[in-house]
Amino acid sequence: MPSTTDPRTRDRLSRAGTSHEASVDSAHGGARDHVPAPTSLGTTPEGVDPGHGTVRLIDADGVRHPDATYDRWVEDVDHAALRDLYEDMVVVRRIDTEATALQRQGQLALWPPLLGQEAAQIGSARALESDDFVFSSYREHGVAHVRGIAGADLLRVWRGVTGAGWDPHVARMAPMQVIIGAQALHAVGYAVGILADQGADAERDARPAPDAGTAVGQGRTEAVISYFGDGAMSQGDVAEAFTFASTWTAPVVFFCQNNQWAISEPVSLQSKVPLVERARGFAMPGVRVDGNDVLAVLAVTREALHRARTGGGPTLIEAVTYRRGPHTTADDPTRYRTTAESEHWEARDPLTRVAAHLRSEDALDDDGEARVQAAADAVAAELRAGVTSIEDPSWQDVFADVYAAPHAELAAERDAYARYLDGFEEGDR
Numbered sequence: 459m460p461s462t463t464d465p466r467t468r469d470r471l472s473r474a475g476t477s478h479e480a481s482v483d484s485a486h487g488g489a490r491d492h493v494p495a496p497t498s499l500g501t502t503p504e505g506v507d508p509g510h511g512t513v514r515l516i517d518a519d520g521v522r523h524p525d526a527t528y529d530r531w532v533e534d535v536d537h538a539a540l541r542d543l544y545e546d547m548v549v550v551r552r553i554d555t556e557a558t559a560l561q562r563q564g565q566l567a568l569w570p571p572l573l574g575q576e577a578a579q580i581g582s583a584r585a586l587e588s589d590d591f592v593f594s595s596y597r598e599h600g601v602a603h604v605r606g607i608a609g610a611d612l613l614r615v616w617r618g619v620t621g622a623g624w625d626p627h628v629a630r631m632a633p634m635q636v637i638i639g640a641q642a643l644h645a646v647g648y649a650v651g652i653l654a655d656q657g658a659d660a661e662r663d664a665r666p667a668p669d670a671g672t673a674v675g676q677g678r679t680e681a682v683i684s685y686f687g688d689g690a691m692s693q694g695d696v697a698e699a700f701t702f703a704s705t706w707t708a709p710v711v712f713f714c715q716n717n718q719w720a721i722s723e724p725v726s727l728q729s730k731v732p733l734v735e736r737a738r739g740f741a742m743p744g745v746r747v748d749g750n751d752v753l754a755v756l757a758v759t760r761e762a763l764h765r766a767r768t769g770g771g772p773t774l775i776e777a778v779t780y781r782r783g784p785h786t787t788a789d790d791p792t793r794y795r796t797t798a799e800s801e802h803w804e805a806r807d808p809l810t811r812v813a814a815h816l817r818s819e820d821a822l823d824d825d826g827e828a829r830v831q832a833a834a835d836a837v838a839a840e841l842r843a844g845v846t847s848i849e850d851p852s853w854q855d856v857f858a859d860v861y862a863a864p865h866a867e868l869a870a871e872r873d874a875y876a877r878y879l880d881g882f883e884e885g886d887r
């Protein structure tokens with residue numbers, strides 16, 4: 459692998475992702491047009507409703523609005539495809555409800571509900587190719603579902619029986635990240651690694667070979683997406699990630715779900731300007747999207763991924779949404795927010811607007827709705843059966859994967875823990 463600290467290598471690697479495809483910017487006048495005009499400092503960012511410059515294709519009443527820039531990104535989405543997106547959202551909401559119930563019944567230690575954020579997660583995850591890589595926080599159950607992670611594997615960590623519930627190489631999704639914002643840096647590191655690999659490939663391809671036919675930079679670039687919240691935007695890690703991604707022209711999409719709250723802290727305390735405007739300072743395109751509109755989210759994420767794949771570098775997407783449940787099952791949101799606010803967002807539910815749209819087009823009826831619900835119930839039943847049959851790991855397992863090879867200090871710690879456990883009555887272990 460070439461040295462990534464050498465500025466010449468860095469310049470070459472940054473260009474290695476460029477393909478011969480028309481760039482997104484030249485295709486429709488430049489995504490930077492979508493960065494809203496700066497709001498004067500001191501005004502309150504739109505904490506409740508997305509305002510100017512927000513991409514929305516299906517409104518809260520289910521009405522489809524044409525969009526000169528974004529329609530082309532979803533022109534393949536017919537009624538059947540939109541029904542699939544709807545079913546995805548119904549299923550992940552059902553997974554969420556079941557997991558919340560499992561926590562209340564003592565089967566899980568904790569659960570962070572996604573209720574209200576289904577469109578942001580399904581729309582963006584369905585924009586990904588199977589070889590793209592995801593770095594998420596702890597709330598992206600919808601993304602994990604789309605990546606093919608089984609319900610029981612999703613819940614394993616929340617049951618407290620493992621540190622990572624799935625194989626990240628298979629799912630192409632890293633284990634969830636609880637350190638706020640850290641995954642933004644992990645994503646950029648991975649994206650720079652893609653550039654480094656391309657640089658190495660380009661060097662190899664540039665060498666004369668008997669049947670050389672591969673042009674430098676030819677082929678699709680895999681892309682990386684990092685999910686984080688509005689609160690994470692205040693973290694140094696995220697600012698550093700933006701800087702590195704921008705200067706390296708890294709193939710990464712930053713997907714911020716602005717769900718209005720960082721536990722009990724509203725977004726208005728985190729930023730004096732809409733979060734998307736931060737992109738401008740890093741010379742990144744920034745797009746603000748109605749995060750409760752699955753079609754709009756699909757469109758803007760496809761555009762951003764295309765930019766990443768074709769050498770256009772990072773994009774910041776701010777998906778304006780709402781966390782309708784508690785931060786986690788250990789939280790009581792009634793202590794810090796009003797019923798009026800909850801009702802405001804309930805009326806902007808991501809599922810009901812798609813159902814309303816499909817029904818208005820005669821593409822969904824009661825039978826269709828019942829089939830979707832039955833599919834969701836089946837997933838929930840499988841999830842419950844899978845989780846409740848997970849066996850507790852033995853106490854030794856916690857020492858098993860800490861180091862690549864055993865060593866004396868680790869053995870001493872394990873023995874000390876064994877003596878500690880021996881101090882309990884039989885059955886208390």
Ligand SMILES: Cc1ncc(C[n+]2csc(CCOP(=O)(O)OP(=O)(O)O)c2C)c(N)n1
Pocket residue numbers: 595597636637638686687688689690691717719720721781785
């Ligand atoms: C570095 C760090 N600081 C603080 C915390 C405690 N903490 C856990 S969740 C959270 C709020 C995060 O809010 P946001 O980024 O908006 O994500 P959301 O929970 O709304 O999805 C905080 C501060 C943490 N996990 N990591």
Ligand SMILES: [Mg+2]
Pocket residue numbers: 687688689715716717718719720721
């Ligand atoms: Mg938040």
